[in-house]
Amino acid sequence: MKPTRAVEPWILAPLERFVTESAARLTLVMTPSGQVLAQHGFTRAVDVMSAAALGAGIVASTGEIATMLKEPGFQALNHQGRRHGIFLAGFESPRGRLLALVVYGTDSSVGLVQLFFEELIAEIGEVTPVMPAPKAVLAADFEADLNQSLATLFQ
């Protein structure tokens, strides 16, 4: 089984439980801007970055469509392929809005993923520590932070 990795340790246990219960093959938990907090199943950093960017882009696009339709926003998006399904959803957490991208195979189902995703949201809500005071983002720090996060996700 491919490992589950997290940039912040509090998210690791809920994500491992979710992956085990839902039989998800790939999972990313990220911010709406595409900053990855945890991943399961990815073996290459470039794949994580691409998937995170695409997932965040899809959520942003569908959010705009919802705005055009005067809808409050789409909660989840499911794309069912022949061998894989993609589940993309946003949720509120003590750290603000987060996104999850889940890829599952024929050994799972969107029903199972949805079911255990609800539990993942509840668990993240319980274990998330209080948010530290935000610090100014410097260009010099950005690359270092990004490299540190990727190193953590693939150590």
Next chain:
Amino acid sequence: MTLRHRRILEGITRVRGMRGAMLVAADDGLVVAEALMEGIRGNALAALAASMVKRLGLAGVATGIGEVRFLHLQGAEGAMLVMPAPEEMVLVAVGEADVNVGLARLEMLQAVRGLT
């Protein structure tokens, strides 16, 4: 839920001790139609029952006993009955521990015939 689905499920829920019945999309594990008593999480039951049928179907192939026709899961507090249905659905019924399984199975078979 269509009137046809409602009638089909009503036949099952009329059995004494039955707490509810539902039709589930077999591949997706999503609820198609449900007639459940309060306190039963329909989405959880749908997802888990469909997953169970899928996995036991694989076990059936591996052991050579063939496709799943009927599942009876007896718990201390109740019973779950599952039967594959047409149009890639699964018929799920949940009852008390002492529910008449034979009668419930007959109603489920009739329901499946109604869907054909």
